[in-house]
Amino acid sequence: MTDRGYLRHIRSCNPPINERFVPWFIENQVVGWLRPWLVEVLQEQVAVFVVSEDRVDLAPALDSFEARSSALAAVVEWLAARELINPPMGEAYPVTPAGRQAALCIMDRSAAAYFGVRAFGQHLNGFVRKADGMYIWLGRRARDRLIYPGRLDNMVAGGLPWDVSLEENLFKECAEEAGLSENVVRQAVPVGLVSYNRVAERGYRPDVLYCYDLELSPGFTPQNTDGEVESFTLLPVAEVARIVRETDEFKLNCNLVIIDFLLRHGYIEPQEDEYLELAIGLRRPLGAGLSVTG
Amino acid sequence: MTDRGYLRHIRSCNPPINERFVPWFIENQVVGWLRPWLVEVLQEQVAVFVVSEDRVDLAPALDSFEARSSALAAVVEWLAARELINPPMGEAYPVTPAGRQAALCIMDRSAAAYFGVRAFGQHLNGFVRKADGMYIWLGRRARDRLIYPGRLDNMVAGGLPWDVSLEENLFKECAEEAGLSENVVRQAVPVGLVSYNRVAERGYRPDVLYCYDLELSPGFTPQNTDGEVESFTLLPVAEVARIVRETDEFKLNCNLVIIDFLLRHGYIEPQEDEYLELAIGLRRPLGAGLSVTG
Numbered sequence: 001m002t003d004r005g006y007l008r009h010i011r012s013c014n015p016p017i018n019e020r021f022v023p024w025f026i027e028n029q030v031v032g033w034l035r036p037w038l039v040e041v042l043q044e045q046v047a048v049f050v051v052s053e054d055r056v057d058l059a060p061a062l063d064s065f066e067a068r069s070s071a072l073a074a075v076v077e078w079l080a081a082r083e084l085i086n087p088p089m090g091e092a093y094p095v096t097p098a099g100r101q102a103a104l105c106i107m108d109r110s111a112a113a114y115f116g117v118r119a120f121g122q123h124l125n126g127f128v129r130k131a132d133g134m135y136i137w138l139g140r141r142a143r144d145r146l147i148y149p150g151r152l153d154n155m156v157a158g159g160l161p162w163d164v165s166l167e168e169n170l171f172k173e174c175a176e177e178a179g180l181s182e183n184v185v186r187q188a189v190p191v192g193l194v195s196y197n198r199v200a201e202r203g204y205r206p207d208v209l210y211c212y213d214l215e216l217s218p219g220f221t222p223q224n225t226d227g228e229v230e231s232f233t234l235l236p237v238a239e240v241a242r243i244v245r246e247t248d249e250f251k252l253n254c255n256l257v258i259i260d261f262l263l264r265h266g267y268i269e270p271q272e273d274e275y276l277e278l279a280i281g282l283r284r285p286l287g288a289g290l291s292v293t294g
Numbered sequence: 295m296t297d298r299g300y301l302r303h304i305r306s307c308n309p310p311i312n313e314r315f316v317p318w319f320i321e322n323q324v325v326g327w328l329r330p331w332l333v334e335v336l337q338e339q340v341a342v343f344v345v346s347e348d349r350v351d352l353a354p355a356l357d358s359f360e361a362r363s364s365a366l367a368a369v370v371e372w373l374a375a376r377e378l379i380n381p382p383m384g385e386a387y388p389v390t391p392a393g394r395q396a397a398l399c400i401m402d403r404s405a406a407a408y409f410g411v412r413a414f415g416q417h418l419n420g421f422v423r424k425a426d427g428m429y430i431w432l433g434r435r436a437r438d439r440l441i442y443p444g445r446l447d448n449m450v451a452g453g454l455p456w457d458v459s460l461e462e463n464l465f466k467e468c469a470e471e472a473g474l475s476e477n478v479v480r481q482a483v484p485v486g487l488v489s490y491n492r493v494a495e496r497g498y499r500p501d502v503l504y505c506y507d508l509e510l511s512p513g514f515t516p517q518n519t520d521g522e523v524e525s526f527t528l529l530p531v532a533e534v535a536r537i538v539r540e541t542d543e544f545k546l547n548c549n550l551v552i553i554d555f556l557l558r559h560g561y562i563e564p565q566e567d568e569y570l571e572l573a574i575g576l577r578r579p580l581g582a583g584l585s586v587t588g
Contacts (some may be wrong), residue, residue, distance in 0.1 A: 099570040
């Protein structure tokens with residue numbers, strides 16, 4: 001296996017699953033995946049979870065969004081008090097069998113990672129058309145960031161909490177990270193998504209990144225306002241593609257957003273050997289690699 | 295289940311598989327899927343196929359592209375002579391576990407449909423930017439076509455035989471179907487693909503359509519030269535989207551190419567309920583819904 005090329009990033013984001021995860025159901029739909037140790041602990045929460053050999057179900061008596069959310073919040077506090085999971089972050093994530101609009105309840109972001117709940121984010125490609133071709137704006141992450149300090153990032157990228165609309169969150173992230181006005185951000189085009197299933201330290205992690213393209217005027221320079229970005233740089237598409245192929249300079253999932261950009265704009269062409277695997281690999285079904293039995 | 299909306303077309307192209315297909319291997323890689331009746335018949339071809347309970351393998355002694363292709367050609371003649379399959383069409387299709395470049399041999403197009411071999415095509419969206427938004431050129435298929443006579447089609451669409459490059463085939467199809475010159479076609483941008491797995495009369499059918507966008511000047515009008523297109527019409531994107539959502543006017547797989555266009559250009563937005571399912575559904579892994587055992 002080579003350590004160059006585009007495909008290795010897709011494979012890194014979708015590692016083979018070599019351990020057991022137990023599906024978690026609400027109303028007979030899978031909303032998450034749990035490690036066996038957590039399933040065992042949840043057996044004590046008889047009012048909230050129905051635990052059997054092959055699955056965990058939220059108690060059917062919890063039959064409303066509010067009832068489910070408050071029962072889960074109490075379980076999260078209980079787990080955190082026993083130091084089995086990290087303390088709540090105070091940020092709500094949707095718990096959903098489908099898109100975020102279809103959420104059946106919410107759960108604290110920190111706990112959601114242990115419950116294998118779907119996570120949603122927004123990544124924006126800022127680009128400029130010049131006489132000699134397209135250029136892409138990249139951010140360099142601040143050195144004091146917890147995750148991937150000093151690595152390259154998409155111009156704007158952020159997670160999506162439950163209680164904010166896609167538009168509001170994009171406005172907020174674009175203002176904080178790159179100093180973009182709402183008028184400019186309104187020109188951003190939603191262009192699809194990438195999806196993948198990771199196994200992180202805390203658990204199974206199905207991820208969806210909504211992707212946006214934003215054409216910027218050659219005179220514009222992004223300005224970070226929240227300290228998360230050390231600097232911005234504008235590079236020709238071919239150079240960005242080379243960085244993705246030949247280095248690990250990018251935060252891992254940002255590689256997929258760039259590969260998607262390259263595919264959509266014809267910089268990766270269908271006669272290339274990996275084209276089919278790349279195109280299908282960028283849109284992995286959530287829950288891929290796991291199975292529901294019984 | 296509603297009979298409107300975008301998702302129904304993706305579901306129609308990816309029906310649930312309610313019958314058994316047996317995987318066909320070359321060099322231990324799946325290249326096709328066969329109905330049990332064909333597996334039984336192939337047991338007589340002991341020099342070409344090794345048939346077991348759960349799988350069919352091409353005989354390992356056939357260890358070159360040429361050897362495999364000529365052995366398969368002979369089997370196809372034999373099957374056609376017994377009237378078990380349609381006669382050969384004289385058009386070669388790649389037999390591949392991955393993209394068409396990775397073909398391990400070729401097989402006649404007509405027979406390929408019985409062997410569940412991957413099929414590849416090219417579909418081109420011709421569009422025009424006007425002051426009031428984007429417009430898309432659509433073709434109306436000739437009334438004498440065998441498949442989907444009189445239905446709407448993408449501006450240019452065609453299957454990809456083995457012995458032609460993507461560029462050559464696109465030039466040829468664009469000239470024949472829409473009167474486009476090579477200079478104009480060179481401006482077409484490859485923008486990804488859609489993939490799906492159908493069950494057709496002849497067998498399992500994994501399909502890949504490479505998609506292209508071509509911006510045309512408002513003064514251009516396509517001219518059909520091969521009699522396959524009755525007429526062309528230029529419609530606002532919103533009207534094309536409505537036709538896809540509310541009617542079955544389009545040839546089935548063309549709906550997916552339009553939905554992909556709508557997603558990439560921001561006409562279907564991520565806050566819509568079906569967004570996640572649409573985006574993932576347009577790129578189904580080939581062989582999805584089937585399983586390899588043993």
